[in-house]
Amino acid sequence: xxxxxxxxxxxxxxxxxxxxxxxxxxxxxxxxxxxxxxxxxxxxxxxxxxxxxxxxxxxxxxxxxxxxxxxxxxxxxxxxxxxxxxxxxxxxxxxxxxxxxxxxxxxxxxxxxxxxxxxxxxxxxxxxxxxxxxxxxxxxxxxxxxxxxxxxxxxxxxxxxxxxxxxxxxxxxxxxxxxxxxxxxxxxxxxxxxxxxxxxxxxxxxxxxxxxxxxxxxxxxxxxxxxxxxxxxxxxxxxxxxxxxxxxxxxxxxxxxxxxxxxxxxxxxxxxxxxxxxxxxxxxxxxxxxxxxxxxxxxxxxxxxxxxxxxxxxxxxxxxxxxxxxxxxxxxxxxxxxxxxxxxxxxxxxxxxxxxxxxxxxxxxxxxxxxxxxxxxxxxxxxxxxxxxxxxxxxxxxxxxxxxxxxxxxxxxxxxxxxxxxxxxxxxxxxxxxxxxxxxxxxxxxxxxxxxxxxxxx
Amino acid sequence: xxxxxxxxxxxxxxxxxxxxxxxxxxxxxxxxxxxxxxxxxxxxxxxxxxxxxxxxxxxxxxxxxxxxxxxxxxxxxxxxxxxxxxxxxxxxxxxxxxxxxxxxxxxxxxxxxxxxxxxxxxxxxxxxxxxxxxxxxxxxxxxxxxxxxxxxxxxxxxxxxxxxxxxxxxxxxxxxxxxxxxxxxxxxxxxxxxxxxxxxxxxxxxxxxxxxxxxxxxxxxxxxxx
Numbered sequence: 263x264x265x266x267x268x269x270x271x272x273x274x275x276x277x278x279x280x281x282x283x284x285x286x287x288x289x290x291x292x293x294x295x296x297x298x299x300x301x302x303x304x305x306x307x308x309x310x311x312x313x314x315x316x317x318x319x320x321x322x323x324x325x326x327x328x329x330x331x332x333x334x335x336x337x338x339x340x341x342x343x344x345x346x347x348x349x350x351x352x353x354x355x356x357x358x359x360x361x362x363x364x365x366x367x368x369x370x371x372x373x374x375x376x377x378x379x380x381x382x383x384x385x386x387x388x389x390x391x392x393x394x395x396x397x398x399x400x401x402x403x404x405x406x407x408x409x410x411x412x413x414x415x416x417x418x419x420x421x422x423x424x425x426x427x428x429x430x431x432x433x434x435x436x437x438x439x440x441x442x443x444x445x446x447x448x449x450x451x452x453x454x455x456x457x458x459x460x461x462x463x464x465x466x467x468x469x470x471x472x473x474x475x476x477x478x479x480x481x482x483x484x485x486x487x488x489x490x491x492x493x494x495x496x497x498x499x500x501x502x503x504x505x506x507x508x509x510x511x512x513x514x515x516x517x518x519x520x521x522x523x524x525x526x527x528x529x530x531x532x533x534x535x536x537x538x539x540x541x542x543x544x545x546x547x548x549x550x551x552x553x554x555x556x557x558x559x560x561x562x563x564x565x566x567x568x569x570x571x572x573x574x575x576x577x578x579x580x581x582x583x584x585x586x587x588x589x590x591x592x593x594x595x596x597x598x599x600x601x602x603x604x605x606x607x608x609x610x611x612x613x614x615x616x617x618x619x620x621x622x623x624x625x626x627x628x629x630x631x632x633x634x635x636x637x638x639x640x641x642x643x644x645x646x647x648x649x650x651x652x653x654x655x656x657x658x659x660x661x662x663x664x665x666x667x668x669x670x671x672x673x674x675x676x677x678x679x680x681x682x683x684x685x686x687x688x689x690x691x692x693x694x695x696x697x698x699x700x701x702x703x704x705x706x707x708x709x710x711x712x713x714x715x716x717x718x719x720x
Numbered sequence: 721x722x723x724x725x726x727x728x729x730x731x732x733x734x735x736x737x738x739x740x741x742x743x744x745x746x747x748x749x750x751x752x753x754x755x756x757x758x759x760x761x762x763x764x765x766x767x768x769x770x771x772x773x774x775x776x777x778x779x780x781x782x783x784x785x786x787x788x789x790x791x792x793x794x795x796x797x798x799x800x801x802x803x804x805x806x807x808x809x810x811x812x813x814x815x816x817x818x819x820x821x822x823x824x825x826x827x828x829x830x831x832x833x834x835x836x837x838x839x840x841x842x843x844x845x846x847x848x849x850x851x852x853x854x855x856x857x858x859x860x861x862x863x864x865x866x867x868x869x870x871x872x873x874x875x876x877x878x879x880x881x882x883x884x885x886x887x888x889x890x891x892x893x894x895x896x897x898x899x900x901x902x903x904x905x906x907x908x909x910x911x912x913x914x915x916x917x918x919x920x921x922x923x924x925x926x927x928x929x930x931x932x933x934x935x936x937x938x939x940x941x942x943x944x945x946x
Contacts, residue, residue: 514800515729518822522735525825529742552822586874587900590913618904625907685907
């Protein structure tokens with residue numbers, strides 16, 4: 263059912279259904295028109311024939327009166343085919359013709375219309391099951407002449423035409439839809455393959471390539487171009503990672519030594535208070551440098567999707583732990599830190615990375631929330647789990663929100679606080695690694711930061 | 721304490737050996753994985769400090785073969801990588817602790833001291849006591865001089881960890897790792913505030929302080945000043 267629903271939701275099949283509907287309406291119109299035209303044409307023929315007959319019979323009457331008319335009617339009745347005749351007297355007695363009596367459906371004298379009659383004129387009580395078109399005309403002297411044409415064959419012919427047209431239309435629709443669905447499924451399967459590749463690449467597996475069917479059709483050409491592009495991206499990413507790994511190695515070693523030397527200098531500087539203070543200060547600066555440097559490296563790894571192990575995690579307890587870690591600091595600063603946790607919200611998460619992201623957000627709210635109350639919440643929003651950290655401080659201006667997520671960007675007002683400017687980029691990278699997003703919203707007043715993650719587990 | 725340092729960076733190793741000797745420890749050095757494995761097999765050490773990236777034999781493989789030989793000597797692994805999954809890999813290979821370069825010497829010292837003491841104090845201990853402070857691990861009760869002290873669950877775990885390592889320096893990172901299971905550094909120093917809360921509960925109304933701050937290193941719980 264879901265497979266069918268998915269198939270029905272694809273654009274190919276939607277187009278196909280729309281096309282079939284338009285085609286069906288057009289074809290039904292054509293069939294209807296042909297049927298109507300056929301019927302109309304046949305009816306007109308009948309009417310013309312009747313008019314000609316009536317004219318001819320009237321001429322006979324003009325030549326030889328009722329006796330000649332009766333003779334002609336009798337003659338014609340004998341080899342009539344589909345022709346129907348009746349000449350009756352004023353009293354209603356039949357004088358000549360192959361109809362057994364005046365058709366009651368005809369509107370008396372001098373009128374035309376459709377009537378039913380029984381074919382076997384000899385059998386007295388045959389049921390009037392045949393359909394015919396006829397006219398009755400008054401002949402001077404009180405006589406009545408009926409001229410008609412059997413139209414059953416004509417109707418049958420029209421019916422056959424209609425049936426053939428409808429059957430053809432049905433077959434066309436079934437073949438069209440069926441063929442379209444089969445073709446659609448084939449294309450859908452290939453597009454699904456491309457989508458799967460794109461998703462695993464987005465989650466960090468850069469070695470994946472779009473499957474190529476080998477038929478060299480337009481989808482294969484597209485796949486070829488995409489694969490070329492992916493190849494190039496992978497090369498660039500590998501290059502970037504090599505560079506950053508090399509920088510990591512080349513810079514961390516001297517930083518490491520710098521710190522060690524300063525530490526041993528601090529141990530050896532027995533006396534002089536000023537020198538000790540200076541060395542201790544230098545160690546602190548080095549630590550800050552190392553911290554920023556480590557943050558850069560983790561960010562690079564996160565963005566390459568090369569970090570983290572996801573496991574089903576209770577988001578509520580993860581966020582409660584992070585809030586609890588900061589609660590004493592908040593209290594010390596006179597900030598009201600509250601939590602509103604929806605129980606049982608499970609996500610696929612790396613506890614360390616997501617924990618770091620949440621503590622980063624609480625840390626930011628403490629630093630830039632200007633001492634306003636902070637609320638940390640976990641909630642379920644449709645298919646997403648959300649971590650929401652809000653403050654009531656000055657917030658971030660509309661235009662700056664996008665910018666605040668960029669690396670090293672620190673909004674002017676916040677320069678005075680310590681920090682690397684990597685905090686929010688790290689949170690965004692963690693959210694992305696978990697298949698989620700990071701949003702900054704206006705809390706009027708204050709800032710509301712939302713990490714939205716896909717719900718996972720049960 | 722007898723320490724073996726397996727580290728290929730001669731300068732870093734030199735500083736480390738010097739610092740260890742200054743702290744009153746006996747330290748030996750091996751500069752690659754194979755040599756390290758050999759030295760570790762020849763003599764008994766209280767702790768091994770092993771760099772992860774080593775020539776001839778990788779640090780993780782050194783630990784693995786030591787463990788295979790039945791050598792249970794505590795191992796602290798040093799690494800320049802320092803991502804969480806690297807730490808997990810290190811612990812899985814059989815190391816007991818993990819430290820990312822660049823590290824501070826006081827951090828390293830605190831950690832190897834905690835590792836060596838760990839061997840003697842087993843998990844079966846049901847209560848800790850320092851001076852007149854007693855922590856009962858089964859009933860989760862804490863008393864000082866017979867007076868009951870009410871602690872939050874996290875404060876209890878914090879005190880438990882400090883008391884388990886009574887007389888040893890415990891760093892902020894060690895507390896974050898063992899009490900909160902966080903292997904990252906929060907941007908603000910949150911541990912200090914947790915400590916001062918705990919201190920207010922266990923030390924405030926008593927004349928002899930038990931919970932001490934060790935400048936530039938961390939904290940230590942002990943009776944009497946050290």
